[in-house]
Amino acid sequence: MHKRTLGRTGLQVSALGFGCMGLSFGYGPGVDRAAGITMIRQAFERGVTFFDTAEAYGALNEEMVGEALAPVRDQVVIATKFGFRDGNANLGMDSRPERIRVVVEQSLRRLRTDRIDLLYQHRVDPAVPMEDVAGTVKALIAEGKVLHFGLSEAGAASIRRAHAVQPVAALQSEYSLWWREPEQQTLPLLAELGIGFVPFSPLGKGFLTGTIDASTPFAPDDFRNVVPRFAAAARQANQALVDALKQVAAERSATPAQIALAWLLAQRPDIVPIPGTTKLHRLDENLGAAALELSAGDLARIHAALDAITVTGDRYPPALAARAGR
Secondary structure: OOEEEEOOOOEEEEOOOEEOHHHOOOEOOOOOHHHHHHHHHHHHHOOOOEEEOOHHHOHHHHHHHHHHHHHHHHHOEEEEEEOEHHHOHHHOEOOOHHHHHHHHHHHHHHOOOOOEEEEEEOOOOOOOOHHHHHHHHHHHHHOOOEEEEEEEOOOHHHHHHHHHHOOEEEEEEEOEOOEOHHHOOHHHHHHHHOOEEEEEOOOHHHHHHOOOOOOOOOOOOEHHHHOHHHOHHHHHHHHHHHHHHHHHHHHOOOOHHHHHHHHHHHHOOOEOOOOOOOOHHHHHHHHHHHHOOOOHHHHHHHHHHHHOOOOOOOOOOHHHHOOOOO
């Protein structure tokens, strides 16, 4: 797989990364440790060199990443995150400098490594000045424990404040064909500052694959149960977007998921989506998008379809929406 460089920092990664969250968190029961390790190794063998985890996904998630990639550690880029109290997203934010250092030491042990390639603040903590957060990461970089600094779901003011203290290599936020809000302010700001962009949920939490409809059930502990955009009525209304994707996919002998990922890759040369999966055939499908180059005509048809469709439903319930864009 060809490589991309995130912003101006020189951090080079595969054009598509692998989001590890769903292996153990967020979308139901996940997979067991052995299966998670196997999936990560299969991704690496297919050319993926960029792997994304977080303290908040649970110790098991980082441990799977660490065990899977230990034999090839110098050939991969590992990203993890800090920022929630006791690593629990339900308890609110905690980016105090002393907490950041505790999380980094724990992550280093779980990941079986002596450095974290890309360390994100998972969500902006309004109780801790961004200068203190960026300054702590800057010190960790000076100590060699962290190589690059990232932010997740941060707003423009926070990005500027952080970048002024320690250059930000990448912003991770949601971006896809059914969540294009970053185009308004975020992408122009990142281009100005030379910051790469790592879209999570590039397949709309599975909806853009065309395998979910209004009647699809979710496990009781699946995060999508509380997402307004995944209410049955919203899924029914948003089916028009998937239908448009399917039409373009059929013309290109591709799948809707591949078109959705290829569209993201076409937006900017330093955009690196991180789709995740627990299924090998889906991994192969997703990675096939890296070789799919959309023509100007393809992109025009997609944009015409988007302009004719109003996506229904918020992407987060109110309490979670309040944490994004700070």
